[in-house]
Amino acid sequence: MSELRVRFAPSPTGYLHIGGARTALFNYLLAKKEAGKFILRIEDTDVARSTQESVDAILDAMNWLGLSYDEGPFYQSDRFELYREKVQQLLTQGRAYRCYCSAEELDAKREKAKEKGLKPKYDGTCRNRTDQPDAPYVVRFKLPEAGEETTFVDRIKGSISFRHEELDDLIIQRTDGTPTYNLVVVIDDAEMEINLIIRGDDHINNTPRQILLYEALGYTIPEFAHVPMILGSDKKRLSKRHGATSVMAYQEMGYLPEAMVNYLIRLGWSSGDEEIFSMTDLIEKFSLENVGRSAGVFNPEKLNWLNSHYIKTGDPERLAELLNPFLTQKGIVVENGPNLVAVVKSLQERSVTLIEMAAGAAFYFADPVVYDEKAKKKFLQPEQKDLFKIILEKIGSCDSFNEEQLEVIFKEIMQITELKFGKIAQPLRVALTGGVPSPGIYQVLQVLGKERSLQRIEQAVRAIEQIAAE
Numbered sequence: 001m002s003e004l005r006v007r008f009a010p011s012p013t014g015y016l017h018i019g020g021a022r023t024a025l026f027n028y029l030l031a032k033k034e035a036g037k038f039i040l041r042i043e044d045t046d047v048a049r050s051t052q053e054s055v056d057a058i059l060d061a062m063n064w065l066g067l068s069y070d071e072g073p074f075y076q077s078d079r080f081e082l083y084r085e086k087v088q089q090l091l092t093q094g095r096a097y098r099c100y101c102s103a104e105e106l107d108a109k110r111e112k113a114k115e116k117g118l119k120p121k122y123d124g125t126c127r128n129r130t131d132q133p134d135a136p137y138v139v140r141f142k143l144p145e146a147g148e149e150t151t152f153v154d155r156i157k158g159s160i161s162f163r164h165e166e167l168d169d170l171i172i173q174r175t176d177g178t179p180t181y182n183l184v185v186v187i188d189d190a191e192m193e194i195n196l197i198i199r200g201d202d203h204i205n206n207t208p209r210q211i212l213l214y215e216a217l218g219y220t221i222p223e224f225a226h227v228p229m230i231l232g233s234d235k236k237r238l239s240k241r242h243g244a245t246s247v248m249a250y251q252e253m254g255y256l257p258e259a260m261v262n263y264l265i266r267l268g269w270s271s272g273d274e275e276i277f278s279m280t281d282l283i284e285k286f287s288l289e290n291v292g293r294s295a296g297v298f299n300p301e302k303l304n305w306l307n308s309h310y311i312k313t314g315d316p317e318r319l320a321e322l323l324n325p326f327l328t329q330k331g332i333v334v335e336n337g338p339n340l341v342a343v344v345k346s347l348q349e350r351s352v353t354l355i356e357m358a359a360g361a362a363f364y365f366a367d368p369v370v371y372d373e374k375a376k377k378k379f380l381q382p383e384q385k386d387l388f389k390i391i392l393e394k395i396g397s398c399d400s401f402n403e404e405q406l407e408v409i410f411k412e413i414m415q416i417t418e419l420k421f422g423k424i425a426q427p428l429r430v431a432l433t434g435g436v437p438s439p440g441i442y443q444v445l446q447v448l449g450k451e452r453s454l455q456r457i458e459q460a461v462r463a464i465e466q467i468a469a470e
């Protein structure tokens with residue numbers, strides 16, 4: 001078989017939707033797996049609704065997910081000349097005709113059909129017209145006569161047939177001279193030698209029209225694979241009611257791209273009961289045969305589960321880089337704090353998202369420490385002053401903050417004070433963190449390091465002295 005050529009063809013009229021990203025991912029994976037080519041085409045023939053901002057949003061999202069393309073991006077708005085030629089070709093061949101029916105006339109016809117209980121459909125008034133009035137017109141594609149049907153074997157859905165009488169003489173060029181989606185998608189897929197079209201199943205109804213256009217234009221018909229929609233938890237089509245539908249909104253919420261990719265693939269594809277897939281696994285394992293025929297259901301808890309998995313197992317250096325902007329957003333100056341990689345390591349087990357990690361990391365950078373009032377009242381009291389003095393002394397004379405050393409120190413403090421571990425760790429934790437949820441005390445001490453830890457304990461002693469003086 002010739003080289004596999006697939007494409008992703010988004011319309012730049014908004015952000016990259018979860019469903020679009022999944023389609024792009026399926027195409028990307030198959031191209032990689034089969035050593036084929038993945039082409040990106042921006043379908044911006046609807047000039048009024050297409051924006052550069054949206055193109056950028058789509059490119060950013062693909063880049064974030066790691067979906068690199070081999071060719072493109074191609075822009076349909078650069079290709080109007082080609083489309084005009086093809087419309088002319090169809091007119092010359094008698095496969096298309098100019099239709100002068102006005103919007104009002106068409107509305108009236110539609111109403112009439114509805115009254116009669118018929119499916120509204122263009123009645124072919126201008127099909128056999130020979131004059132060319134000086135009036136606005138659209139160009140319609142002449143469908144074959146009723147009684148016939150178009151069938152194709154979808155790689156996911158199986159054999160699908162449409163009777164021609166269900167179809168309309170569709171408009172391929174608008175009154176303003178711009179071509180419509182069904183025409184340009186065929187021209188471009190054919191000219192770009194796409195041989196497998198993987199896209200959302202909302203385009204199934206367009207497929208017979210497109211096949212007829214391929215035939216009329218003398219092009220080879222590609223294969224099709226229509227991917228089921230993604231539904232919300234209530235089994236209705238995924239929409240904003242179910243949460244964010246823009247891929248990049250998930251980046252902003254602190255999700256990792258590898259979690260998103262792993263999540264997207266499981267919305268409609270499976271490999272036994274495995275759940276965790278790296279991009280490399282996917283390139284090896286992905287196939288259209290395991291794409292389900294029914295819709296995937298969006299499940300935010302699963303995304304959280306995957307994200308926390310990838311945070312737990314992620315490379316701390318990389319996570320530190322990804323976390324950095326979230327800290328900056330909170331007004332934290334990372335350079336003034338402890339080593340960021342150490343901060344990350346201490347929080348990997350405890351964070352579902354990078355937003356959570358940033359929130360959990362804030363105390364490391366808060367000098368002086370800001371105390372939680374309740375925690376302060378409970379643990380920074382005059383009777384704790386001696387304890388803090390002992391801690392200060394012991395920590396001050398400790399030369400290394402490794403796990404064993406800290407254990408030795410704590411044992412000594414427990415002996416001197418005759419207090420249980422918790423009675424020491426709790427006030428110390430408030431001194432070091434202000435009283436927010438935090439990793440274990442040894443870890444906090446290690447991340448802060450000796451200097452910062454001592455400063456914070458001294459701050460606690462001063463706070464106690466102030467309370468005593470009040």
Ligand code: GLU
Pocket residue numbers: 009010011043185198199200203
């Ligand atoms: N531009 C179309 C869309 O965004 C592409 C459809 C197709 O893949 O053929 O829905």
